[in-house]
């Protein structure tokens with residue numbers, strides 16, 4: 001099984017843990033009690049200690065009708081998952097935030113980069129270790145309502161017809177050429193994505209093409225086969241920047257106030273949808289909801305910091321690639337508001353830093369192709385005029401028998417961080 005099929009592997013893992021379990025030995029559980037800064041109560045119970053954590057950080061996806069494959073929204077559902085919950089939270093793979101938001105390398109807004117405190121991780125571990133007791137049901141808080149949709153929608157971008165992903169594949173990454181939301185230039189200031197069928201829709205990226213030449217390229221790609229859209233595992237297949245980046249469970253995203261990303265008037269866009277067929281193939285018509293403004297105080301740009309010259313030798317557990325990019329000096333002093341990392345399926349870790357001060361801008365330890373989106377800082381990083389940003393990507397090529405190079409296909413690799421930058 002290749003790494004990009006990990007969704008089904010995880011699902012199998014989750015199912016394996018669905019059988020009722022006795023009190024759990026839990027190495028992972030023991031491990032993290034030490035991480036805790038505050039003292040834990042001697043009897044950790046679902047109703048008093050665990051449900052508040054799960055309702056805040058997990059239940060938006062792990063609920064009936066949610067995008068996760070099982071619910072954690074009540075004691076009966078959560079109890080058999082206690083060991084897996086402790087393990088995935090200690091490993092920082094759940095909630096699925098790719099960037100390190102522990103405070104060791106910047107602080108991110110919790111809406112875009114949800115992160116458990118060490119104390120919360122230790123609470124889940126202790127609960128699993130103690131046999132996952134319920135406690136007094138009367139003390140269980142109410143399950144919060146599902147997350148709200150995007151307010152003040154100014155445009156909806158939609159595939160022109162429903163699309164049936166290929167049932168013979170585990171993953172299909174398909175691009176659809178869609179109409180511009182307006183005949184005049186507009187700025188995206190906020191967005192959300194409504195998956196047509198959440199059982200198959202994984203991440204979604206709306207690409208704004210750099211030029212009209214790109215429209216010709218993607219239109220030709222689209223005409224290659226009889227099905228709607230075209231295969232596009234690595235990106236739009238033409239020079240473009242992501243204006244919307246979304247992964248399942250992603251709440252509506254507001255770009256920092258006063259900023260926005262330009263969408264050229266009348267120019268077609270490319271909607272990339274990652275379909276995953278773990279639950280089967282179902283027809284989908286995904287929509288992107290946009291908040292648009294005719295002008296913004298500071299125009300945002302997605303600056304790609306990449307290592308493009310990839311030649312990754314096979315059969316190695318840690319191959320490092322490095323790249324850099326100077327912020328256009330014409331911007332003068334600038335601000336970095338957030339990051340959207342991107343690799344394919346061999347990626348493991350990634351770091352971004354500022355050349356002038358060696359300051360850490362982003363640290364990431366558990367790359368997962370399924371959860372890529374835009375992570376916004378709590379406060380922007382100030383950049384000198386013409387600041388250079390350095391990116392390092394780590395890859396595990398042990399599953400490969402030949403050299404891996406840069407490219408758009410899933411068997412190729414990429415190493416990019418899109419930095420959301422404005423003038424200061």
Ligand code: HEC
Nearest residue numbers: 010014057058061067068069084085088094095096248249
């Ligand atoms: C943004 C949505 C989302 C949130 C929030 C979320 N999960 Fe998940 N979780 C998923 C999905 C989807 C899967 C299925 C596997 C996958 O896609 O990675 C999953 C799988 C799991 C699994 C089984 C696989 C594994 O990694 O062990 C566990 C256990 C789990 N989640 C626990 C949690 C806990 C505990 C929290 C909160 C602390 C949480 N999840 C928050 C979406 C979410």
